[in-house]
Amino acid sequence: MKTSYKIIAVLIAGLFTAGVTQAQEGRLNLNINYSINTPTGNFKDVIDKTSYRSWAASLLYGINDKLSIGLGTGFQDFYQKYPRQVYKLDDGSDISAVLTNSIQAIPVLAQVQYNFTPQSAIQPYVGVGVGGNLVLYRQYVGEFENSKSKFGFAARPEAGIFVPFRKGGPSGITLRADYNYMPVKYNDLDGMSNWGAGIGVKFPLQ
């Protein structure tokens, strides 16, 4: 695992140093963010622990300097282990177990983003993505797994700032916060909406 983090650090450093100085218009930009996500609403009944194992990405085409459209995706991993306790089942039986909930989500979104001040040193932006979400739900009763995959609706409004490596350049650092609306239902899971915040890099692919 430590090796993985080192490789990630080296690769991200590589992305930082690969600045290409062109404007956004007519360009395809990739934005990759490490993300921290906190469950909210009913999702907290299943998992209330913040995840430090998520990322978000978008591939956006600049229609003009301010507006870009494209695709958004990501990966969120939520996990929580509950201490041993006795659960009463519908048939009257009692089961003593350590319960573990593990949920992963991969959104695939159509995304639009608006940059308020494309030429400044710090560029605030807002965006929204709407689409679907692949959810892998796994619940372990002790070591015994009950799993289910579902595909459902997802929406991801976000806001952040883009700080180019040099003024007017297309590559730089992004700081962002988003809300992941995911109204998925399965067993005890009634929605897995969450707040996210992260840091990443943006760079053109052309």
Add this chain to the structure above:
Amino acid sequence: MKSILLTISAAAVMGLLGSCTKEPLNNLTEDESRIYITNRDSSANFSSYTTFSIVDSVSVISNNRLEGKDITAYDAAVIDALKTRLQQQGYTLVSKSQSPDIGINVSRIYNTYSGIVSYPDYWGSYYGYWDPFYWGYPGYGYGFPTWYGSYQITEGALSIDALDLKDAGAEKQIKGVWMGLVRGSGVFRTQNAANHIKSLFDQSTYFKSGQ
């Protein structure tokens, strides 16, 4: 060339981040892996029983076949722990020839098929491996209420059944009144046997004698 390298780097970062899933099974200790399941006949009055007897060996059931009876150090530890705990619950240990109110069967089950917390008639599958003759009722059938669920088993399980012998003569049937099932890693470790019995009875607070 630069954009190709960037894309490859980006894909690699995404892939590595995606591999950071926290795997539940890698974060479970052996103790945490085990589950303890109990169920009972809700019409049974456990305080009405005063005596019990327990089998002197354990039936070994593998892939739905009775392999035979055995008494390993583990089996003996389970039987001893059961004797101790049931006496703590207020029941008197007697030999099976002394007309016990409750008979206790112990089974080790080994199966290879998988499944989780489903209930396809567990007792319906296994009760018959204990000959009613053992309890002095040759020719009688076993009767188990429909609530007795079953669990499909991925590896080994320890199963303990409590039988109502007190009313068997009148009802011409040996009725199951309680079941305890232990599944997970380390189920058959001798040093865990006492803890299995403790866990099963700790969650079955109704299982005590009125005497």
